[in-house]
Amino acid sequence: MAKGEKGNYLRIIDYKSSVKDIDLNNVVYGLQLQLLTYMDAVSKIEKLEPAGVLYFNLIEPIIKADKRKTEEELEDEIRKRFKMKGLILADVKVIKMMDKNLEKGYSDMIPVYLGKDEQISEKSSSTATKEQFEMLQKYIIKTIKTISKEILSGKIDMKPYYKNKKTPCEYCEYKSICQFDRNKFCNDYRYISELKKEEIWENLKK
Numbered sequence: 001m002a003k004g005e006k007g008n009y010l011r012i013i014d015y016k017s018s019v020k021d022i023d024l025n026n027v028v029y030g031l032q033l034q035l036l037t038y039m040d041a042v043s044k045i046e047k048l049e050p051a052g053v054l055y056f057n058l059i060e061p062i063i064k065a066d067k068r069k070t071e072e073e074l075e076d077e078i079r080k081r082f083k084m085k086g087l088i089l090a091d092v093k094v095i096k097m098m099d100k101n102l103e104k105g106y107s108d109m110i111p112v113y114l115g116k117d118e119q120i121s122e123k124s125s126s127t128a129t130k131e132q133f134e135m136l137q138k139y140i141i142k143t144i145k146t147i148s149k150e151i152l153s154g155k156i157d158m159k160p161y162y163k164n165k166k167t168p169c170e171y172c173e174y175k176s177i178c179q180f181d182r183n184k185f186c187n188d189y190r191y192i193s194e195l196k197k198e199e200i201w202e203n204l205k206k
Contacts, residue, residue, distance in 0.1 A: 002097050009051035010043050020055040021085035024200045029192050030143050040137040050133040051094050054086035079108055090127035092118050139204045162189035
């Protein structure tokens, strides 16, 4: 939590043993709700403004030996490997509260690039405006309510997702219990298409 000119801000960091990022496509389909749910709950209870949701990779990076690189250059490369991924509020002042050394270019800590005149590069940054964060919060609550109603109504359809030729069934240890089989019982996947950025925000508005 940090105090800014326009209010108090909250940043949530999830420490992971693998590389992970916020995929808004997965948010739309209800596959990635955890961090944004935390953000929504805490910011409402504590009356804070969302500043970002980030993943921090705890796996120590392996850097290839290179005699030409100085110790300082190697440390810099290691630091870059620990750069957090996620979604940050598109506010330069809030961004500089997170990375006080950032003047321009890529941040070594967060997924942001500042161009000339401290303009946030939308193409090279992972940011969302205050309005977009509010949109995400509303969508998360709506999705959780829908899921809750389905659980209470007894809806337990075997319909695992299928996205980019990947499915959670691939490494599932409970196949013998679930017995999901596309060749039997009319089972099928819930196919998920890759949405464009504009399509994602349109879906989140609904």
